[in-house]
Every structure is written in C-alpha cells, then in structure tokens.
Amino acid sequence: MTRHRRLGTFVLLLAGLIATPALAHEGGGAVGGFLSGFSHPIFGWDHVVAMVAVGLWGAFLGSPAIWILPVVFPLVMALGGALGVVGMPLPAVETGIAASAVVLGLLVAFKARPPLWAAAIVVGAFAIFHGHAHGTELPAAANPLTYAVGFVIATGLLHLCGIAFGLLVRWPAGKVAVQAGGGAIALAGLAFLTGLA
Amino acid sequence: MILRAACLAVVALLTPGHALAHGTITGTSDFYDGVFHPLTVPAHLLALLGLGLWLGQHRPRELERAIIGFAVSLIIGSALGMIGSVGEITPILLAAALALGLLVAAERHLAWLGAAVIAAGVGLLVGADSAPDGANALQARIITLAGTFIGAHLLLLNLMAIVSLSERAWSRIAVRITGSWVAAITILVLALNFQR
Numbered sequence: 001m002t003r004h005r006r007l008g009t010f011v012l013l014l015a016g017l018i019a020t021p022a023l024a025h026e027g028g029g030a031v032g033g034f035l036s037g038f039s040h041p042i043f044g045w046d047h048v049v050a051m052v053a054v055g056l057w058g059a060f061l062g063s064p065a066i067w068i069l070p071v072v073f074p075l076v077m078a079l080g081g082a083l084g085v086v087g088m089p090l091p092a093v094e095t096g097i098a099a100s101a102v103v104l105g106l107l108v109a110f111k112a113r114p115p116l117w118a119a120a121i122v123v124g125a126f127a128i129f130h131g132h133a134h135g136t137e138l139p140a141a142a143n144p145l146t147y148a149v150g151f152v153i154a155t156g157l158l159h160l161c162g163i164a165f166g167l168l169v170r171w172p173a174g175k176v177a178v179q180a181g182g183g184a185i186a187l188a189g190l191a192f193l194t195g196l197a
Numbered sequence: 198m199i200l201r202a203a204c205l206a207v208v209a210l211l212t213p214g215h216a217l218a219h220g221t222i223t224g225t226s227d228f229y230d231g232v233f234h235p236l237t238v239p240a241h242l243l244a245l246l247g248l249g250l251w252l253g254q255h256r257p258r259e260l261e262r263a264i265i266g267f268a269v270s271l272i273i274g275s276a277l278g279m280i281g282s283v284g285e286i287t288p289i290l291l292a293a294a295l296a297l298g299l300l301v302a303a304e305r306h307l308a309w310l311g312a313a314v315i316a317a318g319v320g321l322l323v324g325a326d327s328a329p330d331g332a333n334a335l336q337a338r339i340i341t342l343a344g345t346f347i348g349a350h351l352l353l354l355n356l357m358a359i360v361s362l363s364e365r366a367w368s369r370i371a372v373r374i375t376g377s378w379v380a381a382i383t384i385l386v387l388a389l390n391f392q393r
Contacts, residue, residue, distance in 0.1 A: 075380055
C-alpha cells in the first residue's frame with residue numbers, strides 16, 4: 001500500500017513537472033488594474049505599518065473594536081480616495097500617513113484604551129490621508145474599478161494580518177510582543193516622518 | 198485503488214490543453230452575453246452584491262416577497278428598457294449599492310415590506326439598464342435579457358444562501374466587513390463617475 005502511494009506521488013510529481021503552462025493571464029486591463037491596486041498598499045511600507053497597526057489596536061481593544069475599526073477604515077479611506085479622484089487637494093498627505101504610523105504605533109505600545117468612538121475618530125482621520133494617496137493615482141490606473149477593488153481588499157487583508165498578530169494578547173508574552181510591534185511601527189513611522197526611510 | 202487514481206490523475210495532467218482565458222467576453226452567444234452582463238457592469242455588480250449580502254442577513258421568512266419582488270421588477274424593468282430610453286441609471290444604482298453596503302456593515306434589517314421594496318427597486322433599475330442595443334434583432338435582445346434574468350438571480354440567490362448559512366459569529370462579522378468593502382468601492386466608483 002505504502003509502495004503504491006509512493007509510486008502515485010512520484011508519478012503525480014513527474015506529471016506536474018512536464019505539464020504545459022496555462023496561458024490564462026493578461027498584463028493590462030482589468031487584471032492589471034487589480035494587481036496595481038492590490039500591490040499599492042502592500043509595497044508602500046508607510047501604508048503597511050499603519051494598516052497593521054489598526055488591526056493590532058483593534059485586537060488590543062477587543063470586541064467590538066476588533067472588527068469595527070477595520071469596517072470604519074476602508075469606508076473613510078474611500079472618502080479620502082474620492083477627494084483624491086476629484087482632484088481636491090489635501091495638505092501634507094505624506095506627513096499624515098507617516099504620522100498615522102507614529103500615533104497608532106504608540107497607542108498600541110502604550111496599551112491606550114480610549115472609548116470606541118474616540119478610537120474610530122482617530123483611525124478614520126488617518127484613513128483620509130491613506131485614501132487620498134491611493135485616490136490621486138486611481139484615474140490613471142489601467143482599470144480604475146479593479147484598481148479600487150484591489151486596494152480596498154489589500155487594505156482589509158493588512159488589517160487582518162494585524163488582527164491575527166494582535167490576537168496574541170491573550171497570553172502575557174504575546175501582549176509584550178504586540179506592544180513591541182506597536183513600538184516598532186511607531187519607530188518606522190518616525191523614520192518615514194523624518195525622511196530616514 | 199490509490200494506484201488507479203494516481204494513473205487517472207497522470208493521464209489528466211499529461212494531457213492538459215492551454216487555458217486560453219481572456220479578459221473581455223467575446224464570441225459568446227446573445228444568451229451568455231446576458232448571463233455575464235450583471236458581472237461585467239460595475240454598477241450592477243456592486244448593487245447586486247450589496248443586495249445579496251443584505252437580504253442574506255434577514256431571516257429566510259422575510260425573503261420570500263423580496264425574491265418575488267426582485268424577479269417581477271427585473272422583468273418589468275427589462276421591458277421598460279426595451280420600449281425606450283430610461284435615462285441615466287448608473288448613479289442611482291451606485292447610490293443604492295452604497296446604501297446597501299452601509300446597511301450590511303451596520304447589520305440593519307428592515308421589515309419584510311422594506312426588504313421587498315428595496316429588492317424590487319434594485320431589480321427595476323438593473324432590468325431597465327440591461328436592455329441591449331436597439332440595433333440588435335428583437336429576438337436576440339429578448340434572449341440576452343433572459344440571460345441577464347438568470348445571471349442576476351444566480352448571483353443574488355447564491356450570495357443570499359451563503360450569507361444565510363453563515364451562523365457563526367466570525368462569519369457574520371466577515372459579511373459586515375465585506376459590506377463595508379462594497380460601500381468603499383462604490384464610493385470610489387461614484388467619484389470616478391463624477392470626475393468623468
């Protein structure tokens with residue numbers, strides 16, 4: 001039986017190796033727009049750390065903040081994005097994005113527990129800057145709709161990464177790790193703010 | 198047994214054809230053009246996503262009239278679209294998608310009458326905006342609209358079923374987060390529409 005299983009695995013591997021590639025991809029258009037939008041928050045470290053910090057803070061604050069913050073963020077971010085799309089200027093966008101990492105990182109590092117509405121306002125205010133940065137690039141995207149879909153989904157998945165990491169707060173050592181993560185995010189934000197990174 | 202399965206898998210893997218998928222749907226029949234129409238028009242897709250998620254959050258008993266209302270109004274809307282021009286519908290559909298996304302995120306239910314009226318409204322708008330180009334033959338246009346009727350229902354009913362079956366706390370939260378994503382994407386699409 002084991003021999004048969006090994007033979008089966010070997011033949012499957014062999015078949016996989018000699019299979020012809022599936023030519024089912026296209027560079028531009030809808031797929032290009034989606035990939036471009038999806039990669040925008042992921043390849044921008046200033047975005048990544050802030051999104052993860054939102055998830056971490058939500059996990060720290062517990063239910064219902066753990067999911068209300070990731071609901072509030074994309075909605076307000078889209079409003080910021082709409083401002084960017086219609087060309088309404090927003091001062092100091094990059095500074096706002098870097099400051100979001102510093103503030104949210106510090107809030108996690110110091111275990112800040114404001115009321116839910118206050119947390120939502122803080123997160124929402126920073127979301128405007130992140131959205132505006134995405135929004136200004138949106139009209140030039142290969143496919144603006146799929147670009148928007150891509151960057152909203154990527155943002156949500158980054159929150160999820162933060163939430164998953166933040167769930168470690170159940171254990172004492174995990175709580176320290178999450179706070180340290182918040183500290184690291186604040187330092188990264190400081191580096192973005194001062195132009196070191 | 199395993200060896201036989203492995204041999205079958207080998208045969209299947211050794212004889213793959215090239216997957217020649219393409220981004221735009223070309224070469225399909227009138228019927229399939231209609232089936233895929235709700236998936237390829239952003240305003241329709243977002244409105245149906247929002248409606249499906251929102252109706253799925255209701256109790257099954259409240260859905261009967263909503264489904265009937267949607268089906269009937271989709272037919273009426275299609276007929277109106279066939280008869281003549283119905284004006285600019287996209288912004289209204291996007292506004293409906295935004296409202297539905299927010300209702301999903303807030304998990305706000307309405308009584309059966311409210312759910313039925315909203316479902317009927319979305320059906321009417323989708324139907325009226327789906328009428329094919331008047332240059333096509335009448336029979337081809339009717340076949341396309343029949344495809345749209347089926348495509349819209351496949352999307353709506355599947356979504357409703359998935360959400361209705363999501364009883365665990367985390368899956369209900371996932372639905373609410375998806376609703377906020379629908380609303381967020383709709384805000385951006387509205388902004389793009391406005392910018393043009």
